[in-house]
Amino acid sequence: MPEGHTIHRQVVDQAPLLVGRAISVSSPGGRWAHVAAAVDGRVLRTLEAHGKHLFYVFDHRRVLHVHLGLAGRLRHHGPAAGPTRPDPPRRDTALRLETPELTVDLSTPRTCEVIDAVTQGRVIARLGPDPIAADDDRDLAGRLATYRGPVGTALLDQAVIAGIGNVYRAEILFLCGIHPERPASSLSPSECDVLWATTSRLLRAGVDDGGRIITVDRREAAADRRRTYVYGRRRCARCGSVIRRWDVGGRTAWACESCQPAWTGPGWTGPGWTGPAPTGSGELSP
DNA sequence: ATACCATGAACAG
DNA sequence: TGTTCCTGGTATC
DSSP states (O other): OOSHHHHHHHHHHHHHHHTTSBOEEEOTTSTTHHHHHHHTTOBEEEEEEETTEEEEEETTSOEEEEEOTTTOEEEEEOOTTSTTOOOOOOTTEEEEEEOSSOEEEEESOSEEEEEOHHHHHHHHHTSOOOTTTOSOOSSHHHHHHTOOSBHHHHTTOTTTSSSOOHHHHHHHHHHHTOOTTSBGGGOOHHHHHHHHHHHHHHHHHHHHTTTOOOOSOTTTTTTSOOSOSSTTOSBOTTTOOBOEEEEETTEEEEEOTTTSOOOOSTTOOSTTOOOSOOOTTOOOOO
């Protein structure tokens, strides 16, 4: 499940075994041979993550840039000589990275390219702050104050915060008690502070949990083994109300409208808005 | 066996 | 705003 925590987890797992070593890079499927050739045999200097983007920085100042998208995956294999010798690469493997200690297979990435440091800087400059790496929210309140659209859309905008995906969006807004359709600009500075702190806490926990997304408090949800409060659920793990799922910002929002009451202030156009006086016959249009 | 939906985001218009 | 790409898990036949 490639949200930002997945990528940071890859850094935690890969960096100790790859940084400082020459990496053999190949493209088993052949489609990415030009990418493999550009970094094959080079020594890895650093491995960096920002949001959902992963950067392998090599000694000749070339940078392998990977974004998994929806279907991309990174699979690890043990050393060729050890008990967990790597499987033969799957046909869809874009790149295989190998050292004596670790083999990493990248399959069906959204982005797989070799760039320079300037381009890497541009990619990162397009992104908002990464709540796993950064302690500073870089004025999240200011960005939300001028954001035109619901907070549920803003949280998936990687220029606002880098690394949130649809699962975390649902869980963050639940834990903050914020309705997904509230105008982003209606959040108070203190709500923005809580939003950032919650985001940072959840994503960091996701890294520590090995990339799994576990947001529930074990005491609160002791009765079942689900890992979320609202995402993927029929009923709220806290109050039992039926979860509503509908489109917000082009993705499915999941929310408990008891725990996340609808906003009825300025800008709200959802249920409860009386609107202009009805005209015509009063019948609903087909 | 087959259909559908999903953790993402670029692109067209 | 809608279309498109990719794989994999789950549901349905």
